[in-house]
Amino acid sequence: MASSEGSEYSTPEAEVCAVKASYPGRCRVVKDVGDYSHVITVQPAEMDATIKFQIPAGYPQVKPVVAVRSESLVPETLQELTESVQARAAAQTGEAMLQDLIDFVSDQLAAAGLKPNRVRNVSGDTDLCDSNNKKKNKRRKQKTGGKKKEDEGGDEKLPPMKTASDVVNRIIWDEALEKDDFIVGYFDRFRGLMERSFSAFSWEDLASVDYDVLAVPKHRIQYFKYKDVKVWDKPRRLDNVFGSAKGTKTIDVVIRELEEQKDISSATKHEEKPERSDASLSDDSHEDDDSDDDDGITVTIGSTAGIGVSQPKPTEKPEGASLKHQGEEGEGAAGGYNPYWRDKLRPNYFICVRLTDDSVRERICTVQDHLMEQDPALAECCIPGASLHVTLCTLGLDTAEQLQMCVATLSKVKAELKAALPTSPLHLHGSSHFFNRVVYAKVHHKTDFLAFCDLLKTLLREAGVQIRDGYEFVPHASIMKVTRPVARERGSKNIDPSIYAPFVDTEFGYQEIDAIHLCSMDKERRSDGFYLTPLELNFTS
Numbered sequence: 001m002a003s004s005e006g007s008e009y010s011t012p013e014a015e016v017c018a019v020k021a022s023y024p025g026r027c028r029v030v031k032d033v034g035d036y037s038h039v040i041t042v043q044p045a046e047m048d049a050t051i052k053f054q055i056p057a058g059y060p061q062v063k064p065v066v067a068v069r070s071e072s073l074v075p076e077t078l079q080e081l082t083e084s085v086q087a088r089a090a091a092q093t094g095e096a097m098l099q100d101l102i103d104f105v106s107d108q109l110a111a112a113g114l115k116p117n118r119v120r121n122v123s124g125d126t127d128l129c130d131s132n133n134k135k136k137n138k139r140r141k142q143k144t145g146g147k148k149k150e151d152e153g154g155d156e157k158l159p160p161m162k163t164a165s166d167v168v169n170r171i172i173w174d175e176a177l178e179k180d181d182f183i184v185g186y187f188d189r190f191r192g193l194m195e196r197s198f199s200a201f202s203w204e205d206l207a208s209v210d211y212d213v214l215a216v217p218k219h220r221i222q223y224f225k226y227k228d229v230k231v232w233d234k235p236r237r238l239d240n241v242f243g244s245a246k247g248t249k250t251i252d253v254v255i256r257e258l259e260e261q262k263d264i265s266s267a268t269k270h271e272e273k274p275e276r277s278d279a280s281l282s283d284d285s286h287e288d289d290d291s292d293d294d295d296g297i298t299v300t301i302g303s304t305a306g307i308g309v310s311q312p313k314p315t316e317k318p319e320g321a322s323l324k325h326q327g328e329e330g331e332g333a334a335g336g337y338n339p340y341w342r343d344k345l346r347p348n349y350f351i352c353v354r355l356t357d358d359s360v361r362e363r364i365c366t367v368q369d370h371l372m373e374q375d376p377a378l379a380e381c382c383i384p385g386a387s388l389h390v391t392l393c394t395l396g397l398d399t400a401e402q403l404q405m406c407v408a409t410l411s412k413v414k415a416e417l418k419a420a421l422p423t424s425p426l427h428l429h430g431s432s433h434f435f436n437r438v439v440y441a442k443v444h445h446k447t448d449f450l451a452f453c454d455l456l457k458t459l460l461r462e463a464g465v466q467i468r469d470g471y472e473f474v475p476h477a478s479i480m481k482v483t484r485p486v487a488r489e490r491g492s493k494n495i496d497p498s499i500y501a502p503f504v505d506t507e508f509g510y511q512e513i514d515a516i517h518l519c520s521m522d523k524e525r526r527s528d529g530f531y532l533t534p535l536e537l538n539f540t541s
Contacts, residue, residue: 009096012059016040019098025432028471036065040098043435044106048494049073049114050435051085051105053098060096063089068105073112081108162244164221167232168203170241170251171224177251183225186216187372189365191529192384193222219372222379226254235377236489347394347468348521349406351456353426353513354530355388355477360428360509364388364441364479367431367503371439371480374499377490381480386529390426390443390477392453392516396466407535409463410518418539420455421513422448428477428508436494437482441508443475449513456516477508514540 009015016038020027026043033039038055049070056062066085068078085105089097171177182198202215223233224241231240231254239245240254355361368382397403410417427444434440450473457467480495487493515538519531526532 012037012055012096015096015098016055019102022099026435028435030471042102044102044109048492049105049109051102053101060092060094063093064098066101068109070109070114073109073114077112081105081112084108160244161237161239162232162242164218164224164232164234167224167241168218171198172203181227183228184216184221185223185225187220187222187379187382188384188529189368190361190385191525192382192387193380195225198224219369220379222376226251227258229254229258235379235486347396349395349397349403350519350521351392351395352389352517352519353392353511354515354517355390355428355511357509357511360511361385361388363506363508364477367439367479367500367506370502371495371499375496377486378480378482378495381482381486383478383480384529387525387531388477389517389519389531390475390511393457393460393473394468395460395518396468402465403534405463406460406465406518409460409465410535410537413459414537414539416459417452417456417516417537420448420452421539422446422452424448425510425512426475427510430505431479431500431503432476433495433497433500436497438478439480439495439500440476440478441506443477445475449475452513514538 009018016029019040019042020029023042023044028041030039031037033054035056036054037057037059038053040053040055042051042053043049044051049068052067052069054065056064063086066082066089068081068085070078073081085101085108088104089101092100171179171182179199180197183195184198184201185193185195188194196214200214204215222235223230223238225231230238231251232238237245239248241251243250243253355364362385365385372379372382395406397406422445424446426449428441429444430442431439432442453473457469461467482490482493482495515536517531517533517537518535519533522532524532
């Protein structure tokens with residue numbers, strides 16, 4: 001049955017607001033998605049799981065579509081749980097039920113072994129309701145566990161992996177190693193992950209080097225390469241210099257193997273190549289030609305930026321493609337998705353305020369240093385200092401013409417935007433997170449900032465520019481975001497809340513709004529480390 005609070009909601013909108021208020025920072029609401037009035041994603045009790053509700057227009061007379069996701073549970077268990085919650089929703093048709101369904105799923109997740117802030121892999125034969133079997137299995141394991149550890153050497157710990165300082169000293173003092181053969185991959189506070197030759201650095205104590213000398217703290221070193229081959233990688237626990245990590249080898253073995261490969265490659269080149277007929281030459285002669293089918297359209301716009309932005313051709317729409325029954329992730333009621341609309345509705349440009357205040361950037365980088373020290377695998381997830389920004393809106397500019405139209409529109413309305421410019425700077429104070437996957441600095445602002453953002457979007461919409469804001473506007477400056485490759489390596493998308501808890505009340509500083517930037521979401525960056533910027537509106541000139 002629905003909770004006693006359910007009958008107090010006068011409208012579905014009031015119920016949605018109540019759910020969102022109950023899960024601050026762990027609830028996302030998107031309105032008017034296809035046939036659904038709301039799409040709600042909730043993370044219960046900060047578990048490694050999310051509950052997604054697709055609320056139809058006829059709710060609560062029409063039950064919502066509910067899906068449960070978790071990387072810690074196998075598909076069979078998730079399917080069983082989804083069917084259970086769908087049946088519970090059907091039994092409560094006509095009543096407010098969202099909070100009751102969230103509580104029900106939370107209880108079942110806890111019964112399956114999930115705990116707040118922890119990730120646990122559960123076997124495929126997990127029974128959500130059979131807690132007695134779990135207790136029996138636990139007692140059985142306790143009885144036999146000690147003997148297994150003795151037989152298998154389970155108590156034996158691997159030696160700690162050699163540090164970056166150890167590798168540096170080895171390269172410096174080992175006469176058999178050429179310093180110029182090594183490359184250092186390190187995390188720059190403003191430009192992100194960088195590579196430089198080992199010989200380019202000064203390896204003296206940081207306190208003794210001049211400001212114009214290239215030096216780097218050892219904890220910022222992420223990997224070492226020997227002739228383009230990684231031989232030491234901190235996040236992946238790879239040590240092919242000393243062989244201190246499990247399954248690794250020493251640098252001598254690496255060098256010998258590379259030399260052997262070089263000899264084999266050299267011998268292969270001297271082998272006589274088979275002759276080909278004129279016909280085969282004719283047939284294959286076009287293989288090395290560049291094809292226009294995949295060429296992008298290069299557009300150079302605006303003297304302000306002076307940057308060429310490569311625009312991919314828009315994907316052709318397949319026959320029968322439809323947006324009907326699509327959620328915010330392109331999912332249909334049946335659980336599938338249409339790749340065409342998934343890509344078509346994804347933003348590829350954004351407008352932002354760049355964080356240029358040195359003190360703000362320095363304090364954010366200090367937080368990143370702490371996060372990297374606590375979890376080195378997150379180093380690749382830090383937003384470089386030169387790329388820090390506050391997003392105002394996201395756009396869909398799929399063709400060169402759409403990009404040109406957006407640039408022309410922004411240039412045309414510059415005076416109107418300048419007149420509406422907020423009079424107070426943005427205040428960055430405190431930190432929070434989105435689903436424990438994005439850590440960000442909170443942005444405090446006056447009402448004129450929201451009015452400025454609304455005016456910006458209105459002017460763009462009137463000109464025909466597509467606004468593709470998929471989420472409710474929460475002004476923030478991202479500090480760290482877990483990427484998919486890192487999530488796969490770590491086995492979890494979540495960041496342990498305890499490592500950023502010390503910064504929930506940190507003062508970062510103030511940022512004046514004296515310019516806005518139209519930026520591309522491509523991975524390529526400008527020479528100063530910021531996003532490719534087809535246009536910058538500077539309101540001070």
